[in-house]
Amino acid sequence: MGQTITEKIFSEHAGREVYAGEIVRVPIDMTIGNDITTPISIKAFEESGAEKLANPDAFSIVMDHYIPAKDIASANQAKISREFAYKHDLKYFFDEKDMGIEHALLPEKGLVIPGDVIIGADSHTCTHGALGAFSTGMGSTDISFSIITGGNWFKVP
Structure with missing residues (x-):
């Protein structure tokens, strides 16, 4: 039986054929x-x-929602992200001078291509599926796990 595009993407990333229902x-x-x-x-x-x-x-931070900051709380959110990006020397940190809507900016920069597995802690992350990537939103703890380990667990849809 043939595979869906998601099964093909996950198979390529898992190094073996995978099918709907499997956890990989x-x-x-x-x-x-x-x-x-x-x-x-x-x-x-x-x-x-x-x-x-x-x-x-493989980790990008885009200052997307609160730049310029609307209040002290949002300025503090930005400060936390900036300090982390600088500490870890993130290549793909998009701050005030080059920020934008994260789901448009990354494809514009060539950071989302067909066959990729993309995750983000935002419900609109799945829009990258239109570019032939598997893309989904996750919770912030799952995001943390992914940046620590370089991967994550999925139930193949």
Whole structure:
């Protein structure tokens, strides 16, 4: 029997054929964070005791929602994300001078391509599926797990 596009993407990433219903661990090509949800993931990262990212080039933070900051609380959210990005020397940190809507910016920068596995702590992350990627939103703790380990567990749809 043939495979769906998601089964093909997961098979490629898992290194074997996989089918709907299986639970597989696959590497993540890009994890997307933003100025609202990333600080929660950063807190989980720090509480885990992790010291470095599994793959810094597979993690992007886009200052998307609160730039410029609307109040002190949002400025603090941005500060947490900035400090983390600088500490871990993130190649794909998009701040005030080059930020935008995360789901449009990453494809524009060539960071989402067909066949990728993309996750983000935002319900609109799935829009990258239109580009031939498997893309889904996850909770901030799942995002933290992915940046620590470089992968995550999925039930193949």
